[in-house]
Amino acid sequence: MNNLAVPSPHGTVPANYSDYPGAIYAPSGADGSEQVGLRDLVRVILRHKFIILSLIAAVTLGTLVWQVTSPNLYRSSVNVQVELIDDLGTNQADVLARNVQRIANEVKLYRSRSSAERVVSDLDLTSDPAFIREMGGEVLADDRTRINAATSQLLEMTRVQAEDGSDLIDLTVTSRSPRLSAEIANAFPEAVSQMKARKNERRREALIDELEAERSDRMDAARQSAEDLAEFRVNNRMLVGSGGAEDLAQLNRIFTEAASASALGAGSAAQSAGMARAASMRSTADATSAAVQNLQRQEAELSANVARLSQTYGPGYPELARVQSELSSVQSALAREQRQARAAAQQVAAAESARVRETARAQASGDAARAGQLQAVVSRLSADAYRNVQNSPLLSQLENEAVAAAAAVAEISERITRVRSEKMVQGVSSSIISPAVENREPVSPSPLKFTLIALIGSGILGVFLAFTIEMLDDRLRTVRQISKYFGLPTLGMLPMLENGISDKLRESPVFAEPQSLFAEVARSIYSETRALRPGSASQSILITSPLPGDGKSVVALTLAAAAVAMGKRAVVLDLDLRRSGILQRIQQDINAPELMDLVHGEVDVKSISGPTPATREFDDESDVGEFGKSGSRDIVDQTEADERLNRFALISASQPVEEPSAVLGSSRFQRLVNELKDRYDLVVVNAPATLAVRDARSMCDYTDDTLVVARWGHTTIDQMRATLELLGSGRIAGCVFDQVDYAEHARRRYGDSVQFYQESASYFSGEHPLRPSWKTRLARAFGLQRGYGRYAT
Incomplete structure (x- = not known):
């Protein structure tokens, strides 16, 4: 009835079948490579037309009833510009690559529940009759529950969106009252601004408290580091600069002074010997005294008188003889006084030579003693320097820790000062550039528009549902399935x-x-x-x-x-x-x-x-x-x-x-x-x-x-x-x-001989299946019935 038989080495098989390995007869296209044409798509739609039409009718009628019974809704919109501000207050709206995420965050903030709750509080919407009507007219006793319900209702009434590449945010509020929609739309930017300001202030206070606590901790750490450093210097007798270049410079300076002291001692000894010899070689020929000088003056005067008298009076003049006699007495006295002066000068020179010699000897002894002391100091400082060098790593670590701790305290202090003194600049702020006004033209309901959309959408959904059912249905019904999947x-x-x-x-x-x-x-x-x-x-x-x-x-x-x-x-x-x-x-x-x-x-x-x-x-x-x-x-x-x-x-x-x-x-x-x-x-x-x-x-x-x-x-x-x-x-x-079920099979339009059985029903006697009722088809469409079909004579 369904296939034409032809001879085959394996028996008689349908004429459109070809030999397949393992004595299985596969039709052309049994490998699943057959393509689905437009006719097959139409058959799928017709096969499930009852589901599609039922879905279209239900959705369209439901939408129409909903639109007819819905109240008038009014919509108000406010345009908000997002200003992107850096630390200096410069507008950075042109830096799109940097600010796209900020604009998106601002949109999310407008859509947040916190912003909506702030608007509810600012406008006291829980007491507004128009908003209570939006909530269904029910007034809740509990304040927290009432605010939560009002916030949820407000979020349902509000729509926030931003266009790509633009710094404008469009906020739209839909309400049964045009006044209420405009008030809510205009209240959102202010609510968001106040919420961000309070949040920034709390964040700054929290930051300052955190920095103060951190500075206190770091000051304690710096104080402890300084105390540890000082204790280490005291315990190891290391002054500032110990163990470094200062120790070496000090040793070099003392070495130089010790060498200088040794040289001065040797020089002083040589100088004392020379001075003693020099003092012993001092001449007393020109030794003089007051008496010698007085006698020499008298001798000069008497000599001058003798010369004058001799020239005037000649020899033998009595006055001349007297003067000559006085001159001889003076010269005798002068020779005697000169001898006495030279003897006194020799005594003075010997005493001065002894004094100079002793002074030079004392200075040489002092320089030698100073050189010895400097050598002892050099030895002691060298030992201290070696010890300081050995302690230098730990000292350096303690110094670095102290410096780092002090720097950290300074950094925290500077940051606290900057946070307290700087102006709180928002990274993102928004302001109204086009406020919302009362719009008396209702935007909803629109029965014709929504019914047409529901008709088209339900049709598309119905077709999609039909193809989904067809794809998910793995039950066998046709000859083509047996040949395609199993050959x-x-x-x-x-x-x-x-x-x-x-x-x-x-x-x-x-x-x-x-x-x-x-x-x-x-x-x-x-x-x-x-x-x-x-x-x-x-x-x-x-x-x-x-x-x-x-x-x-x-x-x-x-x-x-x-x-x-x-x-x-x-x-x-x-x-x-x-x-x-x-x-x-x-x-x-x-x-x-x-x-x-x-x-x-x-x-x-x-x-x-x-x-x-x-x-x-x-x-x-x-x-x-x-x-x-x-x-x-x-x-x-x-x-x-x-x-x-x-x-x-x-x-x-x-x-x-x-x-x-x-x-x-x-x-x-x-x-x-x-x-x-x-x-x-x-x-x-x-x-x-x-x-x-x-x-x-x-x-x-x-x-x-x-x-x-x-x-x-x-x-x-x-x-x-x-x-x-x-x-x-x-x-x-x-x-x-x-x-x-021949009637159901024919209705599904698989394109085989069973589809046309009703046209040849006159060849058969007795009962033959008729098309099932709409109740039976509805039950089968949703898998509620798989029983026998309906027959008629």
Whole structure:
């Protein structure tokens, strides 16, 4: 019904399938490379049009009702310019790279809850009737709760934004009162400014307190460092400069003085000897005295008188003789006095020589003593200098610590002075350049505008939701999915029945309604299955599914019934031994033999009702029979029905088996399958669900082909993938969809043959699915219903 079959080395597969490694038949594009076209997108929209239209209707109507019932809102805006100020008060608004973050921070400050709370307090909005109406008219008793509620309401009414590359902030307030919106908008900049001023003042006070505490600590550290340094100098007798160049200069100076003192001592000794000798060599020839000088003056006068008298009177003159006599007396006295003067001068010279010699000797002794003392001082200072050099590292460390501590105190003091004296300059300030005014033109509601926006937005949202649902839906529904993800052919899609399959074999739609859609699909599935082995006299098929409840037992029963309806002999071998189902109920109805009796040899296969093994192959065109495609009669007489049912056999276990693996692994079981193939044209093995137990994996070895049943709209891609991995890809001949909602499938517009079934509904008799009601579609759209569809005759 769904695919055209052509011969293949591996059996008969759909014509649009190509050989795939591992005997899996993959269609073109099975690697997932097919592209999604515009038609597929339209199909997705149409597939979920009910959700899209419902969403559009709900959102649009809700928006319209909201707009119609909303009160008038008025909006006032204030333009605030952000001034970026450095420490000198210079406007830095042109330095965008530096100030972008500052402007953003200013915007955040305007949006902050603290700013809004300040506005509430400044304007006393909690007592303003217009603002109370904005809050819903409820007056809270608790002040803190009332302020918090007012702040939250104010933040909802306020919108703050700034354009990129601009220093302007646009603050807009929306309210039911134009007066209130303007007042609030104009109050925000002042509130923000006061809040920042208080914050800056608190920050400065805190900074000063912190600096004062730090300065106190550093002063203590500096005082301790100075005390440690002084104590170290006292203990080690190190004055300022000790252990450094000063010690060396002092030693050099004293060395120089000691050398000078030694030289002076030697010079003084030599000088004393020379002076003594010089004093001893002093002449006394010119020694004189007062008496000598007086006599010399008298001698000169008398000599002058003698010369004058001699020249005047000549020799013999008495006066001349007297004068000459006096002159002789004076000269005698003068010689005597000169001798006495020379003797006195010699005594004086000897005394002076002794004094000079003793003085020179004393000076030489003093210089020698001074040189010795200086040598002792040099020795002592050298020892102290070496000790100071040894203590210099620790002294240097203490001095550095003291200097650093003093510098730290000075730095902190300077910083405190600067913080106290400098003007508090804000890094960012803002001022109103365009105040808000009362705007009497309402900005909301706008029913037409918002309804149109809601219509367009909900449509876009609905389409997005449809595609999201489509992408997240991993449930299998189409032949294309099976071929795309798994490279397998789909042999048929069984429609679901309103009341399910009856427990009575005679009431099977394949027998009771041979012209129904269900019967036609069942015969098509058998034809596709039979085409897998075109030259074989008999065929064994394993039927399994990913999980229990997928309908594998119904598919196995339906496949065997379709074979019987087309004149074949078929047997259903139920190996789902862990649970009971429809096959067990039918077994009890037709009194079929027990599986365990056949396995244990208590019942022979030949005793099963049915004719001898077939000797001819069924012809699809000439031997369909009156229960096949001809459909010339709607009611079959009892004899023909019994003859048809005699070609059907069912082998099952009426009670669950405790150890199915022991039964399935016996050699008797494999012989049973071979014996059934000898007696029947089709052996259908109903295996357990693959993901529930591992029995189906071993059963694949006993059958010719394996079919996997997928429940339409229920089995997921992951479940099918896990099933194929367990069974082995080379063992699977194809897939069969069960419980297909044809009406829902057609509505989803997958583009396959099922989409057009309603146009060919006149070919079928009995009930066929109709389009579900809007309640059913709504329930399915939201995953609230996955039951059977609605049918009509």
